[in-house]
Amino acid sequence: MSEKNREGKRTARERLAVEREKQKAGERRRRTLIVTASVVCVLGLAAVIGVVAANAGKDDGRDSAGPVVAPSGAQGKDALAIPVGPDDAKATLTVWExxxxxxxxxFENNYRSTVHELTEAGKLxxxxxxxxxxDGNMGGTxxxxxxxxxxxxxxxxxxxxxxDVLxxxxxxxxxDAYADNSALIKLAGKVDGLDTPAFRTCVEDGKHNSWVVKSNEAFQKGGFGGTPTVLFNGKNIYADQSMTPAKLKKMVEEADQG
Structure with missing residues (x-):
């Protein structure tokens, strides 16, 4: 074999060896990238899980945790009604607000004075x-x-x-100004004797938040069209376009006399 042919074969073998080494190096880099990417994905998933877990115990401002604590004197099913007026009145006005x-x-602006008059007279x-x-429609708390x-x-x-002040x-x-408890406490100053340490603590701690959530669930399950929903002795009267404070007063007085 001539010297020229031997040199050509050696050069070809060297080129092939170099190429194979490049392929091996590329394969090693590919495996490294796969492992690195896998680690990053696992760490990323762990970070997401960590964020979810960290937020799981936080109140987003709408959910409420803790026991359901009804306010003093609450009545009715699950103690969800706050009563005003005598229990033995022959007329009952149920108001969802x-x-x-x-x-x-x-509704309050139109009927407030009439409702006060009738409850204070013991007729309603x-x-x-x-x-x-x-909160559900607009967001906020x-x-x-x-x-x-x-x-x-x-x-x-x-x-x-x-x-009435609210x-x-x-x-x-x-x-969503009423989301600020300090605003609610400030308004309590308009009611004689309400702004006390006990009231402030109750407001700031959200003592009755879970009760409010339960009350709203009852509203949703009730199938009412919206707020206000006003029932007179169980009959929806707010939907009655002819209803007026004077007509309500007459209905209450007729029930009281009956």
Missing amino acids: DFRCPACKG KAEYHLATLI GSRNAANAAACAQDAGKFPAYH FRNQPPETD
Whole structure:
């Protein structure tokens, strides 16, 4: 074999050896990348799981944990009704309301003085049920926090006055101002004797939050069209376009005489 042919074969073998070494190096790099990527994915999944686990125990502002604590004197099924007026009244007005609901404020503005007159005269018993419809529709926690604060006022024997203050000072529907407990406590200053350490603690701790959630669940299960829902002796009267405060008063007086 000539020297030229031997040199050509040696060069070819060397080229093949170099190529094989490149292939082996590439394979090693590929395996390294696969392992690294797998580790990154596992770590990423662990990070996601960690975030989920960390947030699982946090209150997002709408969920409530802890025992259901009904306010003092609450009545009815599951103690979800706050009563105003005598238990032996022949007429009962059942009102489902949301403190962020503009229509509820409209109802209160129109009927407040009549309802007060009739409950104070012993002719009407009003039962208030609190819902959080606007929190669900608009987001936020103002409905719930205000309802909790109203339940705290019930504990203090000041529910009717504080209930009225909340509706008189209701923020715009899109403004979740009642989510701020300090705003609710400030409004308590408008009710004589309500702003006490016990009331503040009740509001800030969300003592009745779980009760409010349960009340709203009852509202949802009740199949009502919205808030306010107003029942007179079990009959929906708010849907009656001809209903007026004067007509309600007449109905109550007729029931009282009957």
